[in-house]
Amino acid sequence: MPESPPTKTLNPPMDHQDSSDPPVPSEDPSPSSLVDTNLAEKRKREPEPDPEISSDPAPPPQHPLWKTSLCSYFRRTGGSCSHGESCRYAHGEAELRPRPDHTWDPTSERAKKMARTEEKEKVEEAEDGGIMMTDALDVEGEEPSSGLSKCFVNLPMKWSSDNLRNFLSEQGLLFKSAKKKKGMIVGFVNFENAEQVKIAVKELDGKSVGNNRTLKVADVIPRPFEKNNKPTHKSENPSLDGDHMNMTEATNNDEADGDGSLVPSGSVVKCKSVRDVVTPLAHMTYSDQLDHKKNSLAQTLKRLTRNARKACPNGVSLPEWILNSREIGGLPCKLEGIIESPLVNGYRNKCEFSVGCSLQGKHTVGFLLGNFREGVTAVQEPLDCPNVSRIACRYATVFQEFLLHSLFPVWNRLNNTGFWRQLTVREGRRPCTMTEVEKPETSIAEVMLIVQVCTKDFDDGQIKDEIERLAREFSVGSTVESPPLPLTALVIQDHTGISNAAPPDAPLRYVFINKGGDCGLELANDVAEPRIHDYISNLRFSISPSAFFQVNTLAAEKLYSLSGDWAGLGPDTLLFDVCCGTGTIGLTLAHRVGMVVGIEMNASAVSDAQRNAEINGIKNCRFVCGKAEDVIGSLMKEYLSLPHKQDESSEMSENKESEVVSVDRSISSADSVTRIEDNLIVEHENGSSAGKCSKDEAQLQKHGTLESITPVQQFKNVVAIVDPPRVGLHPTVIKVLRTQSRLRRLVYISCNPESLVANAIELCTPSLDKTEKGTNKNNRGWKNMSSAGLARHRAKSMPNSEPFKPVKAMAVDLFPHTPHCELVMLLER
Numbered sequence: 001m002p003e004s005p006p007t008k009t010l011n012p013p014m015d016h017q018d019s020s021d022p023p024v025p026s027e028d029p030s031p032s033s034l035v036d037t038n039l040a041e042k043r044k045r046e047p048e049p050d051p052e053i054s055s056d057p058a059p060p061p062q063h064p065l066w067k068t069s070l071c072s073y074f075r076r077t078g079g080s081c082s083h084g085e086s087c088r089y090a091h092g093e094a095e096l097r098p099r100p101d102h103t104w105d106p107t108s109e110r111a112k113k114m115a116r117t118e119e120k121e122k123v124e125e126a127e128d129g130g131i132m133m134t135d136a137l138d139v140e141g142e143e144p145s146s147g148l149s150k151c152f153v154n155l156p157m158k159w160s161s162d163n164l165r166n167f168l169s170e171q172g173l174l175f176k177s178a179k180k181k182k183g184m185i186v187g188f189v190n191f192e193n194a195e196q197v198k199i200a201v202k203e204l205d206g207k208s209v210g211n212n213r214t215l216k217v218a219d220v221i222p223r224p225f226e227k228n229n230k231p232t233h234k235s236e237n238p239s240l241d242g243d244h245m246n247m248t249e250a251t252n253n254d255e256a257d258g259d260g261s262l263v264p265s266g267s268v269v270k271c272k273s274v275r276d277v278v279t280p281l282a283h284m285t286y287s288d289q290l291d292h293k294k295n296s297l298a299q300t301l302k303r304l305t306r307n308a309r310k311a312c313p314n315g316v317s318l319p320e321w322i323l324n325s326r327e328i329g330g331l332p333c334k335l336e337g338i339i340e341s342p343l344v345n346g347y348r349n350k351c352e353f354s355v356g357c358s359l360q361g362k363h364t365v366g367f368l369l370g371n372f373r374e375g376v377t378a379v380q381e382p383l384d385c386p387n388v389s390r391i392a393c394r395y396a397t398v399f400q401e402f403l404l405h406s407l408f409p410v411w412n413r414l415n416n417t418g419f420w421r422q423l424t425v426r427e428g429r430r431p432c433t434m435t436e437v438e439k440p441e442t443s444i445a446e447v448m449l450i451v452q453v454c455t456k457d458f459d460d461g462q463i464k465d466e467i468e469r470l471a472r473e474f475s476v477g478s479t480v481e482s483p484p485l486p487l488t489a490l491v492i493q494d495h496t497g498i499s500n501a502a503p504p505d506a507p508l509r510y511v512f513i514n515k516g517g518d519c520g521l522e523l524a525n526d527v528a529e530p531r532i533h534d535y536i537s538n539l540r541f542s543i544s545p546s547a548f549f550q551v552n553t554l555a556a557e558k559l560y561s562l563s564g565d566w567a568g569l570g571p572d573t574l575l576f577d578v579c580c581g582t583g584t585i586g587l588t589l590a591h592r593v594g595m596v597v598g599i600e601m602n603a604s605a606v607s608d609a610q611r612n613a614e615i616n617g618i619k620n621c622r623f624v625c626g627k628a629e630d631v632i633g634s635l636m637k638e639y640l641s642l643p644h645k646q647d648e649s650s651e652m653s654e655n656k657e658s659e660v661v662s663v664d665r666s667i668s669s670a671d672s673v674t675r676i677e678d679n680l681i682v683e684h685e686n687g688s689s690a691g692k693c694s695k696d697e698a699q700l701q702k703h704g705t706l707e708s709i710t711p712v713q714q715f716k717n718v719v720a721i722v723d724p725p726r727v728g729l730h731p732t733v734i735k736v737l738r739t740q741s742r743l744r745r746l747v748y749i750s751c752n753p754e755s756l757v758a759n760a761i762e763l764c765t766p767s768l769d770k771t772e773k774g775t776n777k778n779n780r781g782w783k784n785m786s787s788a789g790l791a792r793h794r795a796k797s798m799p800n801s802e803p804f805k806p807v808k809a810m811a812v813d814l815f816p817h818t819p820h821c822e823l824v825m826l827l828e829r
């Protein structure tokens with residue numbers, strides 16, 4: 001084989017470099033360092049989009065990557081490459097082959113064209129099938145069918161009605177009224193006459209607005225269920241921003257209070273079914289789903305290698321794991337496989353059903369058919385979604401039937417008015433044998449129903465009556481089934497916010513359910529908070545209404561045990577369980593470590609964690625309530641910076657009563673919550689606050705755990721398992737983990753591989769001896785950066801510290817039939 005053209009391996013073409021890379025500085029001009037630096041740079045500057053391709057001589061033609069990337073040398077020189085026909089890269093578009101994952105070289109015309117088509121399809125989907133509004137929007141006196149109403153699609157989401165009106169006026173257009181809700185890409189405009197409509201369509205259809213979005217002006221047509229129905233009444237509640245127009249209200253055949261809809265024409269044709277929206281992989285076999293997820297995770301993981309390579313400071317050698325990535329197809333570490341879910345159907349122990357109008361205009365309890373931002377408010381029953389249990393479906397149906405006769409309106413997402421908003425069904429299982437796994441329903445022992453309402457502007461007496469009636473319907477609905485469905489608790493959550501995502505402290509009221517038929521509303525202070533129970537690794541977990549608990553319990557068990565195996569645990573291990581929820585990870589691993597410190601911001605979840613330690617007799621766990629970014633620094637300091645000798649440290653904890661809490665929380669009161677404020681741990685117990693350390697210490701001594709578990713005990717092995725929400729870890733948490741040199745091993749569990757990649761870029765990219773100061777200042781471009789780009793940017797200001805390296809990764813499928821998957825990565829240094 002001929003030699004590679006030298007420029008290919010040593011000086012990559014410019015289009016393979018990050019143009020923001022500064023020139024290579026040389027801090028140490030000694031000959032040896034120059035050699036190393038140059039070598040590192042040479043390695044670093046190898047062609048980047050082809051990490052899968054080894055730099056060894058060209059592979060034989062049957063190699064899977066043969067001709068899957070364009071030869072940049074050939075392109076730059078206008079067609080001359082010394083490899084000639086044996087070059088492994090494609091000489092021109094015609095020679096280019098698809099990659100094994102069916103994608104094309106991203107620099108090729110073909111890939112660019114496909115990207116453009118995909119983008120166009122997305123827009124068309126939003127314009128056509130995407131807009132399924134079944135909520136009434138009050139707009140001034142025009143019937144949608146008059147032809148004088150138009151729907152504008154692709155408006156900037158941040159625009160309000162005022163912005164839309166200003167925009168129309170700036171274009172010199174005449175109109176009667178305009179309505180636009182922030183957070184949606186659609187707006188509605190009413191015109192005085194056909195001439196105004198004609199001019200507006202001519203001027204605006206296809207015009208560029210905002211960030212290169214192409215404006216589409218569509219007709220507003222009534223939904224099928226509205227045809228033949230005249231608008232009847234105005235909405236009782238004015239819309240939020242004070243506009244009160246009346247363009248589209250219409251009654252429907254089923255409902256007394258008559259919701260209507262606004263629909264751009266064509267939308268009826270292309271709507272997705274609830275099954276396609278909620279479980280888009282359900283049409284594949286389970287084995288194909290697993291392959292699909294693994295491939296897609298591999299693609300995402302490769303971004304870690306590429307971005308860490310780019311972020312590696314000039315003058316610093318690329319770490320081994322980046323150099324070795326070429327041997328494993330560009331991955332940062334081996335992706336060992338995907339663990340399947342023990343249960344593939346009906347596995348969800350928690351379902352949040354929206355309340356809204358179906359495409360046929362019927363009040364429905366189920367799932368939204370798309371994204372509200374894109375104008376979808378239609379809701380469809382969950383019956384066809386394979387991830388939902390029969391019990392959850394049954395309760396959704398009972399609630400839906402109740403709504404037919406309720407005095408109160410369902411929630412209207414466009415006007416933010418109404419009463420009934422959401423039903424959450426949470427299920428708890430008894431510990432199940434393998435045979436019961438096959439028949440999951442038989443193992444469901446407890447059910448908690450949480451109904452979200454908005455009580456604002458409704459009468460208290462009527463509310464009480466309605467909720468009591470609902471409780472009776474649920475009670476009857478559960479007993480008519482054979483065997484009867486479990487019904488453990490009914491909780492009413494009051495929430496006035498615009499989206500249904502209520503904060504954890506949204507007010508709750510508990511409804512006492514008497515199976516004989518009597519139901520009563522109880523105030524939160526009067527009764528114990530209702531909870532359900534589930535089992536993981538033979539431990540019993542008590543779960544309060546708002547606490548996070550993995551939705552697929554049996555698969556979560558596998559996730560936790562894998563994480564424990566990878567964390568390298570032992571009696572001398574101090575385990576930080578970051579974002580611990582109800583304590584599931586720390587508690588299931590507590591018997592394998594010296595001590596667990598759990599951190600969680602949701603106070604109810606922390607109380608649950610403490611209670612869970614207590615009911616399982618676990619004494620080596622401490623749970624701290626606070627945002628990880630606020631507390632992790634002081635906790636790490638507390639555990640990892642104190643003097644080595646036991647006696648010195650005991651003295652210290654006695655003297656600093658309010659500063660250090662050496663408490664085994666598992667034996668403290670179930671109602672007590674530990675909070676950290678201003679880096680001090682303050683006790684909150686039954687409402688009172690302040691330094692209760694001595695009391696707790698007395699308790700501890702009584703229970704005989706103080707000697708064995710103290711914060712000053714020195715643990716040889718310090719490990720963190722982090723399990724953050726979708727957004728990933730806060731930058732402060734990343735910095736603490738990275739700069740705490742005693743933390744040698746980190747297991748990252750992620751439900752969102754994008755944020756894992758972003759966080760791992762910061763954790764694994766080598767830092768400079770001297771941090772680049774002020775890289776984040778005055779940089780307003782961050783808003784448009786990808787999460788990986790932002791992470792690269794932040795990595796530049798990471799204090800000098802030993803980076804972690806990705807060691808291995810494994811996926812665990814907690815969400816069959818959906819594209820989602822948990823990913824576990826072991827990082828070490």
Ligand SMILES: C[S@@+](CC[C@H](N)C(=O)[O-])C[C@H]1O[C@@H](n2cnc3c(N)ncnc32)[C@H](O)[C@@H]1O
Binds near residue numbers: 548
């Ligand atoms: C994905 S859940 C994991 C919970 C737990 N590890 C489990 O498996 O059940 C993420 C948890 O992080 C908590 N959380 C979110 N942001 C947080 C923050 N800034 N600090 C601490 N906890 C946070 C949430 O309340 C939630 O309980």
